Amino acid sequence: MEYINIAYVISAICFIFGIKMLSHPKTARNGNSLASIGMLIAIVSTLYGGEVLNFKLIGIGVLIGSIIGGIVANKIEMTQMPQMVAIFNGLGGGASALIASAEFYTQYQNNLSTFMLVTIILSVVIGTLTLTGSFIAFGKLQGFVSGKPITFPGQQLINGLMVISIGVMGTYIVNTPTEINFFYGILIIAGIIGVTLTIPIGGADMPVVISLLNSYSGVAAAATGFVLMNNALIISGALVGASGLILTQIMCKGMNRSLANVIFGAVGGDTAIASGGQAQELNIKSYSTEEAAMIFDAAEKVIVVPGYGLAVAQAQHAVREVAEWLEAQGKQVLYAIHPVAGRMPGHMNVLLAEANIPYELLKDLDEINPEFEDCDVALILGANDVVNPAARHDTSSPIYGMPILNVDKARTVIVNKRSMNPGFAGIQNELFGFDNTIMVFGDAKDMLGKLMSDLKEL
């Protein structure tokens, strides 16, 4: 029994060094491999840990899981990465809830300690709400559930009542564990809370939700570790919990909103449009790709600002082609990545990496903002709220105070959008009416394709 704990320590070291190596793209891939070796060590030593295990059932389970996991990992499009991470978060939470439930079911008639019962309940509650919440998040990202916030009267009150009822039933179970019906009650209510906490959150706030669910899946694993008194689960769960929480903070900072505001604010619904105030008439100049090509031809320095629209249009390769052509003409091309661009942290970076764009050219908010001053063209592809200058000066705007990319400082701003529909925050963008802004409407991929042929014809 002693050597299994040593093996778990070795696994934990592999995980920690693995994550540490993620601090640079050069070492990141080896770091991931190291973490997977740590996982293998943990699994193998558990199998040979001396306990009588149901090897047949475990074998079947591992086989099914490996086939599903392997297929998903190989087939998934980079643009769908947020959906996949959402589902995986949910499965992690679900696994933890299942393990804690199994432990409770087989032992509730024995005298379980208060500590055990409390950790079992915590693990089941967090795990279950992670599972249902993640499936709602997946549905929103995939378009099965409306991306708009879904709210109903008394939502907060009902959430509060559900949390209280879990507390009451939990206390009951700790005192009399044989009341198994209360256990089922907790399970069901935790599942409902996962849904009611996720449906009021708008599409643009998804990066926060996914990070938060990521954190929950780690906390659920750690809680299960307490149930089983297992260090491997506790350490790994704590690492993942911390990781998700840090990303959540970064995302909230990127929107200048508190976590409470994201979860309970339901931004993007009717309230946001109402407080967005009078929709002033914008004087918009719509250009063709030929006219845009001439502007690019005269430019020296171009900054590309990708947003969710780029992911939807799968336009990452088209961007690379245009950028390479411009670079071949001796022009400089950089990319401005806002922390909350896309639907999850780092979403845009992965897409552009897929298109073979070197990561050194991808600049974050603080790095790129001074660069707009001497930039000839800022090309905005399917981004909206992250480039809305109202965030700097309009105190009545719902996005006031959010750090934005100062694209309006560029000599010419070329905005590609599919239509004049406002962004997810549901507010009009004054940038589109600026003197130095021109609009080129259309799907990002089509537009870049046409731009490419127009550039070649010049």
Place this chain on the structure above:
Amino acid sequence: MDMINILTVFIMAIFVGNEIINKVPPTLHTPLMSGSNAISGIAIVGAIIATKINGELGTYLGFVAVIFATINVVGGFLVTDRMLKMFKRKK
């Protein structure tokens, strides 16, 4: 192992996590998420132990947990590797 010991381990691990994760650059945040997802698949260890229990339902709950956690581990590490392979320097 007593309660205080494992609580100490938990809190220390949070501090370590905080230190190392803050150093991950924004460009690698998606791989960080999918990679940490794979690591949270460590629940597979608990799932394996849960299947040994002879209480019918408990065993099958453990079995489903094994499937869920394996998807997390295998899918998570593979997709992270697929992504990290794409991050290239300038030629």
